[in-house]
Structures are given as C-alpha cells and as structure tokens.
Amino acid sequence: MQNALSLHAVTKRFGSFTAVSELSLEVPKGCIFGFLGQNGAGKTTTIRMVMSIFHPDAGSLSVLGHADAAQVKDRLGYLPEEKGLYKKMKTAEIVAYFGKLKGMDSSTANLKAKELLTRYGLGDWLDKKCEAMSKGMGQKVQVLGTIIHEPDLVILDEPFSGLDPVNRDLMKDLILDMKRQRRTVIFSTHGMEHAEQLCDYVMMIHKSKLQFCGTLAEVKQGRDLGIQLDYDGDGGIVQKLPGARRVNDNGKHAEIFLQSGVDPQEALRWLVERVRVRRFDYREPSLHEIFVRTVEEANAKLAAAGAGN
Amino acid sequence: MASKIFLVAQREYLENIRTKTFWIGILALPILIAISIGAGFVLNKLKETKTYAVVDLSVAKLAPRIEKQARSTDMAGLARLLAAKPDLAKAFEPIAKDFGSDLAKWKPTEGDGKQADHELPEELKDRMLEAWLQMPADDLARMAEGNQGLDTAKKFRLRSLQDLGVAELPVEEQQKRLGQMVKQGQLFAYFVIGADPTKSLEDFRYVSNNFTEESLRKWYGDAATKIVQNLRIAAAGIKPEVARTLKEEVRFAQKQSDETGTTKDVTVADKAGGFAPMAFVYLLWIAVFTAAQMLLTNTVEEKSNRIIEVLLSSVSPGELMAGKIWGIGATGMTLTLSWVLCAAGGYLIAESTIQGMDLSMFASAIDPLYLASFIIYFFFGYLLYAAILVGLGSVCNSLKEAQNLLQPVFIVLIVPLVSMMFIVQEPNGLFAKVLSYVPLFTPFVMMNRAGGPPELYEYAITGVILLASVWFAFKAAGKVFRVGVLMTGNPPKLKEILGWLRQS
Known part of the structure; x- marks a missing residue:
C-alpha cells in the first residue's frame, strides 16, 4: 500500500540551528499517526515542511505520492498550533473561505460550511462574528475549516491544547470519523493519553532527531515492564519500596519499575501492608514513561558526547 | 493560482469596505476640506466690527479726508446699492433725490462692478460718506449685512468724539479718557493725527491693546499715507497730474507665448x-x-x-x-x-x-x-x-x-x-x-x-x-x-x- 507521507533523511536548518536532522519516516494511508516530542523538538518544523511552507535543506519527502506538497495542497488539511480566525468574519463565511482557498467552488463551499457547523453544534452561530466565540468554539470552527474540502491527509498541530473535556471528546470523535472515512490523520500532542488512545502509529523526535517510530505495540515492545499502581495513602512510603529502581509518583497513582530479579509479587505484598491498593497492574510502560525516559536517555547521551569532546 | 490571489484580494477588499474606519476615511477628507473652507468664511464673518476714534491735532483737520479716503473703496458699492434701492435708509433719501441721474449710472448690470470709484462725483461721495457716518451703528451693520462692496462698514466703525462724550475735554484729558476706553474694551483703538504732517509724522499714534490684529492700523494708515502724500505734493508745488505719474508703479503685464511666438494674456x-x-x-x-x-x-x-x-x-x-x-x-x-x-x-x-x-x-x-x-x-x-x-x-x-x-x-x-x-x-x-x-x-x-x-x-x-x-x-x-x-x-x-x- 502506498504511504500517505514519507520522509527520507529530511534536514532543515535555520542559520546554525538544526531544527530537523535526517528524519525518515513513513505514514501509511488511513492511519492515525502521532507526532510526539518536547516543545522545540522539531515537530512543527517537520509539519511545515510537509505543508511546503518550509523547504528542506536536504533529503526528500513525498506527500500523497507527490514530491512537492504544493501540487497536492488542495488535498491536504492543516490546523497549525497557532490558530487564528478573522475576528470580523462570520463563522459560516470563514469556514467557506477556507474551503474556497482549497479550490471548492463558492456555492458548494457555502453550503458545506453551514452543514458542517450545524452538524457540530454551531448552527446558532452561522451569522455571528468569530470575535464573539469562546476559545473552544473558535477551535471547532478552525477544525471545520481544515476539513471542509474533505482532505485525504489531515495534519493537526496540538489539536487538544486549551480544550475542555467535552470538546476534547468531540475532537477525538472528529479524528476517528476521519479515520473511518479512510483519511490519514497526523497530529502532534503533548497529551500522551490522547496518543495512546487514538494512534495506530507514533513517533518521537527529541532535539531534531528521531528517537523511535512505529505502532504502539512496537514502541512498547522490549521495554521494561512496570507496575501501574492506584493507591490511597502516604506516597513517601511508596518511594521506599525495596527493590524499586524508579518510582514516578503522582500522589494517587504511581508507575514503578523494579530492579531486575525482583518479584512483583513481593512488591505487591509489601505495598498492601502499607497503603490502600485500589489497582495493581504489571504491564508494559505507559507512553508517558517512554517519553520521559527517552528524553532523559537522549540528554544523558548528549551530555556524555559533550564531555567526551 | 491567479484565482487564489483573487480570493485573498476579494476577502481583503470586502472586509475593508465593511469597516467603519473605511467610511470615516472616505468622508474625512472632503469634510475636512469643507470645514477648513467654511470655517475661514464663517470666522471672517464672525469677526467683530472694530470701533475706533480719532483725535485730530492737525491744523488742516485731516481726519474727514482720511476717513473719506479710507472709505472710498466702499463708495462705489454704496452708490450701486443706492441706485438699486433709493429707499435704502432715511439718511440717503435727499442724496437719492439730488443725484438720481448720477446714481442711475451705477445700476448693476451683467458683468458690472469694475468701475472705479473716482468716476463718482466728489460731491456725491462727500454727501454719501457724511450720511453714512451719521447713521446709527445698527442700521449700518444691517445695511452692510448681505451687501457686497460695503466691506469696511462691516469691519471698522468710527465713533465720533461727541458720541463718546469727550469732544469738549482738553486734548490730554481726551486721550486719557480714550485710553481708558481702549483698556475697558469700549474702543478697539484710537488714532492721533499729528499737528503738521507735511513736516513731521512723529506725533501720529495708534493706541490699542491688541497687538496681533493689525488690519485697522494698516487700513487707516494706507488712507492717511495717500492724504499726506497729496498734501506734500501740493506743498511742493507739483501739479496733481505730474504727481500721479510720479507715483505710478511699473507693472509688467503677464503674458504667455506659444510655439509661433504669439503672446496672449495669462488668466x-x-x-x-x-x-x-x-x-x-x-x-x-x-x-x-x-x-x-x-x-x-x-x-x-x-x-x-x-x-x-x-x-x-x-x-x-x-x-x-x-x-x-x-x-x-x-x-x-x-x-x-x-x-x-x-x-x-x-x-x-x-x-x-x-x-x-x-x-x-x-x-x-x-x-x-x-x-x-x-x-x-x-x-x-x-x-x-x-x-x-x-x-x-x-x-x-x-x-x-x-x-x-x-x-x-x-x-x-x-x-x-x-x-x-x-x-x-x-x-x-x-x-x-x-x-x-x-x-x-x-x-x-x-x-x-x-x-x-x-x-x-x-x-x-x-x-x-x-x-x-x-x-x-x-x-x-x-x-x-x-x-x-x-x-x-x-x-x-x-x-x-x-x-x-x-x-x-
């Protein structure tokens, strides 16, 4: 099957700063793909290259089978991290305007805009100006503007940021709807739970370099199993668990990794005596843990390389 | 590609012309220009009539002649007014009767208005000025209102010393009282005409507490200059015709030329x-x-x-x-x-x-x-x-x-x-x-x-x-x-x- 997107050793520099370094990845058609990474890791630059807003300094990419994304711009939908609307425009007008910019003819775009807004609960807002809307509503309008032309590949940069739980669910539904329609969705996020719940594939970049890429199962495979613990009681005690190599304590929930050879049964027994255990899971680590561990390891490697010089 | 440029341009255009700022921008310039033209016009109209008095110390009693000279620009206008409306004011009735035929020449006709005031008989001018200066201030103002050619009546009004109640006082006391009136705002200014202008202009004075508005001083000064010049010419025994040619300014007539070298007037x-x-x-x-x-x-x-x-x-x-x-x-x-x-x-x-x-x-x-x-x-x-x-x-x-x-x-x-x-x-x-x-x-x-x-x-x-x-x-x-x-x-x-x- 042809890939919706593939990058081959793509590099982008701004002056002496390398934003993306020799990045290669493949995004199969019809999947949901998560871009992970810290702020400034290079996610947005990568996305901008895909959208042909930037051009790579080295390497090549192929979007929907074309080397130059500009040729397929009308089949792409893009919601940038920094989202804005024309405050003075009416919601239906602006959604239709985005459609027209993607090559839809005027009357189709107008009809479709009204239909979409009504379907997603903004029917009363068709003739209201954007400046009157709340942030969540504004974001909804932006997403609808992104997908009005039924793009084959949708790229959402931080679609969940700043949304309340209800709107987050709505955004999730929207992404899943697109997958059902066999469209490809790429989104970047800091919320690991969203990635874990939605993504078929994830990749992570750190300081311009790819750290891992694959299906969730592939990414988690071979990693240390850990204890997922929900508890009530003194978190300080959990930290003292004998045989623990590493404890990520959140107060009510902790992720615990044991030294090799330590039996989780022993750990459970020790814990049950000291705190009230509500859930005890021994399983592969969370994406959150993988993310944090990757950052730490990569930084340590960089520091070692720096010391070696 | 071109159509996307058009879409962006269209949106910009529509959004701009929908804003209030745009319409304000459209209206602002014409309104600003209209206001600046209108304001100049209105402000000129609003300017108050300046009242002044004259203390005439000259032996030859020059004040009436200066006044007449100063008002001469209005005499043609006044004659035209009288010709059109003989019953303009009571004070003018005898003049209209006596000078009917002379006035008739001043009847307004198409494109008229360029006749010089020296075509008026001196006697008519004297009589009109006399009647005019004696008219009550309100009548004068009403007459000047809406009638072109009576500019000085609108701008400047002479108040006689009798009127001000200082005529009988000794000269020094007179000036003191007038000075007080200037200070109190009853008078805009008063003039003092020196004793013998043919010899010296030293005693000529203009007393006013307004130093920025000079139109009265200039207007009256110009008229006085002409009278004094004439006096001096006469004293030197120069004939008036000679004097006129002596005073004449050289003016180059402005012309323009085309390719053939033919000249025509510059309009x-x-x-x-x-x-x-x-x-x-x-x-x-x-x-x-x-x-x-x-x-x-x-x-x-x-x-x-x-x-x-x-x-x-x-x-x-x-x-x-x-x-x-x-x-x-x-x-x-x-x-x-x-x-x-x-x-x-x-x-x-x-x-x-x-x-x-x-x-x-x-x-x-x-x-x-x-x-x-x-x-x-x-x-x-x-x-x-x-x-x-x-x-x-x-x-x-x-x-x-x-x-x-x-x-x-x-x-x-x-x-x-x-x-x-x-x-x-x-x-x-x-x-x-x-x-x-x-x-x-x-x-x-x-x-x-x-x-x-x-x-x-x-x-x-x-x-x-x-x-x-x-x-x-x-x-x-x-x-x-x-x-x-x-x-x-x-x-x-x-x-x-x-x-x-x-x-x-």
Whole structure:
C-alpha cells in the first residue's frame, strides 16, 4: 500500500540551528499517526515542511505520492498550533473561505460550511462574528475549516491544547470519523493519553532527531515492564519500596519499575501492608514513561558526547 | 493560482469596505476640506466690527479726508446699492433725490462692478460718506449685512468724539479718557493725527491693546499715507497730474507665448493650472500613504492573530502577499475615486448655486495629463510602497514595532512634500529632474512636474526605473514576507533581512 507521507533523511536548518536532522519516516494511508516530542523538538518544523511552507535543506519527502506538497495542497488539511480566525468574519463565511482557498467552488463551499457547523453544534452561530466565540468554539470552527474540502491527509498541530473535556471528546470523535472515512490523520500532542488512545502509529523526535517510530505495540515492545499502581495513602512510603529502581509518583497513582530479579509479587505484598491498593497492574510502560525516559536517555547521551569532546 | 490571489484580494477588499474606519476615511477628507473652507468664511464673518476714534491735532483737520479716503473703496458699492434701492435708509433719501441721474449710472448690470470709484462725483461721495457716518451703528451693520462692496462698514466703525462724550475735554484729558476706553474694551483703538504732517509724522499714534490684529492700523494708515502724500505734493508745488505719474508703479503685464511666438494674456485659470499639480501631489501622497499604511496594519494584525499559517497551508506566501496588495490597493483606489467624485460633486454644486463665481480655475485642474498622471502614479507609487510596507509588516509582531520601523519610511516620504512648492515653481529645474530619477520619489515628483511638463524621454526613463523598482521591491518583499510572516519574537536585524534576500 502506498504511504500517505514519507520522509527520507529530511534536514532543515535555520542559520546554525538544526531544527530537523535526517528524519525518515513513513505514514501509511488511513492511519492515525502521532507526532510526539518536547516543545522545540522539531515537530512543527517537520509539519511545515510537509505543508511546503518550509523547504528542506536536504533529503526528500513525498506527500500523497507527490514530491512537492504544493501540487497536492488542495488535498491536504492543516490546523497549525497557532490558530487564528478573522475576528470580523462570520463563522459560516470563514469556514467557506477556507474551503474556497482549497479550490471548492463558492456555492458548494457555502453550503458545506453551514452543514458542517450545524452538524457540530454551531448552527446558532452561522451569522455571528468569530470575535464573539469562546476559545473552544473558535477551535471547532478552525477544525471545520481544515476539513471542509474533505482532505485525504489531515495534519493537526496540538489539536487538544486549551480544550475542555467535552470538546476534547468531540475532537477525538472528529479524528476517528476521519479515520473511518479512510483519511490519514497526523497530529502532534503533548497529551500522551490522547496518543495512546487514538494512534495506530507514533513517533518521537527529541532535539531534531528521531528517537523511535512505529505502532504502539512496537514502541512498547522490549521495554521494561512496570507496575501501574492506584493507591490511597502516604506516597513517601511508596518511594521506599525495596527493590524499586524508579518510582514516578503522582500522589494517587504511581508507575514503578523494579530492579531486575525482583518479584512483583513481593512488591505487591509489601505495598498492601502499607497503603490502600485500589489497582495493581504489571504491564508494559505507559507512553508517558517512554517519553520521559527517552528524553532523559537522549540528554544523558548528549551530555556524555559533550564531555567526551 | 491567479484565482487564489483573487480570493485573498476579494476577502481583503470586502472586509475593508465593511469597516467603519473605511467610511470615516472616505468622508474625512472632503469634510475636512469643507470645514477648513467654511470655517475661514464663517470666522471672517464672525469677526467683530472694530470701533475706533480719532483725535485730530492737525491744523488742516485731516481726519474727514482720511476717513473719506479710507472709505472710498466702499463708495462705489454704496452708490450701486443706492441706485438699486433709493429707499435704502432715511439718511440717503435727499442724496437719492439730488443725484438720481448720477446714481442711475451705477445700476448693476451683467458683468458690472469694475468701475472705479473716482468716476463718482466728489460731491456725491462727500454727501454719501457724511450720511453714512451719521447713521446709527445698527442700521449700518444691517445695511452692510448681505451687501457686497460695503466691506469696511462691516469691519471698522468710527465713533465720533461727541458720541463718546469727550469732544469738549482738553486734548490730554481726551486721550486719557480714550485710553481708558481702549483698556475697558469700549474702543478697539484710537488714532492721533499729528499737528503738521507735511513736516513731521512723529506725533501720529495708534493706541490699542491688541497687538496681533493689525488690519485697522494698516487700513487707516494706507488712507492717511495717500492724504499726506497729496498734501506734500501740493506743498511742493507739483501739479496733481505730474504727481500721479510720479507715483505710478511699473507693472509688467503677464503674458504667455506659444510655439509661433504669439503672446496672449495669462488668466487666473492658467495660473491655477500651473499650481494644480501641487493639489494632485498632495492627494496622491495621502492616497498612497493611507493605502500603504492600511496594508501594514493589516499584515501586522493578521500576523498577531495567528491566522497567517492557516492561510499558508492553502496559498503560497507569494499568493498571499499579492492578494493582500491587490485587495488593499482596490480599497485605496475606491477611497481615492470617492474623493475625486466628492470633488467633482462639490464643483458641480458650487457651479449651480454660487452665481458669478469664477470656477474656471478649478476646471483647468481637470487636465487629462494631470488625471492620467494621477491614476498611473497612484498605481505604481502604491505598489512600490505597498511592497516595502508589507515586507516591514511581515517581520513585526505588534503595531508598535511596526510604527518604529515606519519612521524611516515616513522621513523619506516627507521629501516630496517639502519640495512640492519648489518643484512646482521650477518643474524642469535640475533639482526636480534629479529627484525624478529616485524611484521612491518618482511618482510624486513627476506628478508635481506635470505643469512643466517634463520631456517625453524623462517620462520613459523614470517610468522604466520605477517599473524596475516595483519589480525588485516585490521580489525582495516576497522573500522577506516568506520568512518573516511566520517569525515570532524579536524583529530581525537589518543584517538578517539582507541575509534572507540573498537566499533563493
């Protein structure tokens, strides 16, 4: 099957700063793909290259089978991290305007805009100006503007940021709807739970370099199993668990990794005596843990390389 | 591609003309001009009549003769008024009876009004002045109101010493009392005419506490000069005819010449035509600057709104920039055309309502060369400055930053304004020619020189330079825009911008 997107050793520099370094990845058609990474890791630059807003300094990419994304711009939908609307425009007008910019003819775009807004609960807002809307509503309008032309590949940069739980669910539904329609969705996020719940594939970049890429199962495979613990009681005690190599304590929930050879049964027994255990899971680590561990390891490697010089 | 530019331009245009600011902009200039014209007119009318008294110390009692001389400009107007309305005021009835036939000559006719006052019989003038000066102030004011040719009656009113109750006092006491009246505001000023003006003018005084309004002093002084001159001429035994020729000023009659060397008179319209380019330059300047600044504001706002990146996923930076420039250019054009329509409308209204007004000077401004220059130079001038400002706007994150960057542009733009008067006087001078070749000034200076007009080759060369500059500015702005528009944080340094320009 042809890939919706593939990058081959793509590099982008701004002056002496390398934003993306020799990045290669493949995004199969019809999947949901998560871009992970810290702020400034290079996610947005990568996305901008895909959208042909930037051009790579080295390497090549192929979007929907074309080397130059500009040729397929009308089949792409893009919601940038920094989202804005024309405050003075009416919601239906602006959604239709985005459609027209993607090559839809005027009357189709107008009809479709009204239909979409009504379907997603903004029917009363068709003739209201954007400046009157709340942030969540504004974001909804932006997403609808992104997908009005039924793009084959949708790229959402931080679609969940700043949304309340209800709107987050709505955004999730929207992404899943697109997958059902066999469209490809790429989104970047800091919320690991969203990635874990939605993504078929994830990749992570750190300081311009790819750290891992694959299906969730592939990414988690071979990693240390850990204890997922929900508890009530003194978190300080959990930290003292004998045989623990590493404890990520959140107060009510902790992720615990044991030294090799330590039996989780022993750990459970020790814990049950000291705190009230509500859930005890021994399983592969969370994406959150993988993310944090990757950052730490990569930084340590960089520091070692720096010391070696 | 072209259609995306059109979509962007269309949106810009529609959004702009929907704003209140746009309509205020359309109305502001004509209203401002109407107000400044109207205000001058009204303020002149509102000026209070200045009252003055005269202490005449001259042996020959010159005050009545000076008064008559000073009022002589109004006598023709008064005679015309009397001829039309013999029952104008009670004081004039006997005069109308005695001088009926003389007055009849002053009946207003078409195109009349240029007769000189010395054609009036001296006796008639004396009698009219006498009657006039004795009229109650209110009647005088009412008479002057709405009647042309009685200007001095509106502006200045003599109050006799009897009237003021100081006639019987000794001279020094008289002046003291008048001085008090000046201080209290009862009198605007009083004059003292010296004892023997044929010998010395030392005792002549003008006493007033207003030092800025000099019209009364000048008006009365001019009249007194003439009377004193005549006195001195008579004392020197020079015949009046000789004196008149001696006093005559040399005036070169103003003519213009055509290709064959034939000369003809220079009319008011011709003169106005020579200065008309200035008005166009001014309008051009405002139009270019308004539109270009609109573009800058719009770009910065859009950038700080974070909408740019959404747009860039659909259109290329080049298309976005071009769309903006055309859309706002169309807005500016609409604005300018509305002003031109307002001016034309105002002209038509003035022509039909104000009769006898010489509007030929305005008509001369509608020279095809001027209009064509205006439209063409607006177009290219706007494009040039639009490219520069859109480039500037794309690197700014806030309007405040933009204002700072705008300052150098503003300083450059001052040059054509400052040199406007100079160039209109010497449209083909070296300064004007040199300035024409500086692309940033070409539109304004060439418009300014249209009265010359410049040689055809100058139009050609400056035109090519201007076009090349517009092309170059667009290229450069496109590169800066492409990078700048997605930049946040501090605005880049000039060095960095130059670096972007060198990149492909």
